[in-house]
Amino acid sequence: MKLYLKLIVLSCCLAAISCNQNKNDKQAAADPAEQRRQDSLETIKKAEEEAKKKPKTAEDIKLSKELSFEKHTLEDTYPYKDTTRAFQLDKIKERLALVENFQRAPATYAILQNHKNKNKEAPLVKNYHRNEYTRISDSLGNERYQSAPLYAIGETKTPSIYGRDGSLVKLRSSDTLDMVQVEGVSFEGTWEAPKRYVKNIGDSVTFHHVVFVDVTNQNIMTVERTGDCEWAIRSMNPATTGRHKPPYAQETPTGLYVVQEKKTKMYYYKDGTTSIEGYAPYASRFTNGAYVHGVPVNNPKGAIIEYSWSLGTTPRSHMCVRNASSHAKFVFDWAKTYNALVIVIE
CATH class of the missing domain: 2.40.440.10 (L,D-transpeptidase catalytic domain-like)
Structure with a gap:
């Protein structure tokens, strides 16, 4: 008798799930916006699965x-x-593999911008020196002039390095904040940067x-x-x-x-x-x-x-x-x- 009741309950649950799925399918069919949302979620899921595969070389x-x-x-x-002289095809292929790999997962892209210091001169980094052009540079040789300051996560008093104007990054936090978190594509690491140096170019760019x-x-x-x-x-x-x-x-x-x-x-x-x-x-x-x-x-x-x-x-x-x-x-x-x-x- 108990087994019989359990079977009845299971049958009812499966029927309810089927009914809800049919209802969702009908809603999606009747609502183009809902259909686009579901398609978008499916696209993101497939892209994430693709990104987990072995990186291209x-x-x-x-x-x-x-x-x-x-x-x-x-x-x-x-x-x-x-x-x-030659075109260095091996190096070119290496860089193209990088381009293939960083675009395999969904992302919101942005560019670091400070041409002619139009977004304000970047603050001094922790470790700096003055180069042959009498300009201040960071430990990697990136000049302060025309660059964006990059801060270690959680340490926003003094920047660690400079990010060159034109560098590509992925946005990792809301760009409605004064400080945004960026993951480097042009350089390594995840950093924080003042929003005024970061131009959001969206999630649909290729x-x-x-x-x-x-x-x-x-x-x-x-x-x-x-x-x-x-x-x-x-x-x-x-x-x-x-x-x-x-x-x-x-x-x-x-x-x-x-x-x-x-x-x-x-x-x-x-x-x-x-x-x-x-x-x-x-x-x-x-x-x-x-x-x-x-x-x-x-x-x-x-x-x-x-x-x-x-x-x-x-x-x-x-x-x-x-x-x-x-x-x-x-x-x-x-x-x-x-x-x-x-x-x-x-």
Whole structure:
């Protein structure tokens, strides 16, 4: 008799669950918003399951040559003076595996921003020194100027390091607070940062366009994601990066940055003055005052110059990455603001 009653109770419970599920399904069908919510939850669940799988490595990356820009194209390896230069495909694949991995789980992305200290000069870090450019830097070499202060979790009196302008992070706490918690993509660790230095770019952004700049071989490559771990090479060109020459010229900093700003003409001053000396065409800014741009024109009203003998030779820029002007325009049109990465390797 007791067994019989237990079976009746179990049958009733199963019927109730089925009824509720049918009710929820009907509600979802009748309410598009509810259906979207359920679909979103299912998508997040699948993404979280995918993220738990073994991380992708360089061996998983398929890189094919499908050029969209075909002027001034370099081969995978090519002669330079008495040596040979190359596109460092192994390093490029390693970085693309990183790009694949950090996008596998849902996230709200943000960018650290402080171009020309527009969001206020960052406070002094605990351990700092003054570099050859007479500027204050942290223990990692990141300058205070144009950077965001990063604080150890729970220690918000004095920052530990500086985060470079243009660095990509994931938001780990509400951006309605004065201080927000960020997880580095461009750098390691989880930190706290004042909200004014952190630009939220949302949870739907994808990074399927990447510009690779090689400061050792003085070349530039653009790649586009076409499938799971599948990337197409869109261009392979010579470039000229920044040189170390205090007090004005600085090396192009290695690392991962987000394209933040575009200028059809980026005007520049003559060193040590506020007099405009000329402009660089089709400029895409990715960190501090560093742009991917065309051949500089030392005349504010001069015509665009397509190519320079110095491209692909030795570093001679002030921090920027010089290209053939037509290639700079290709990057300008192809790499969308807040939706493309610039990765500088050495």
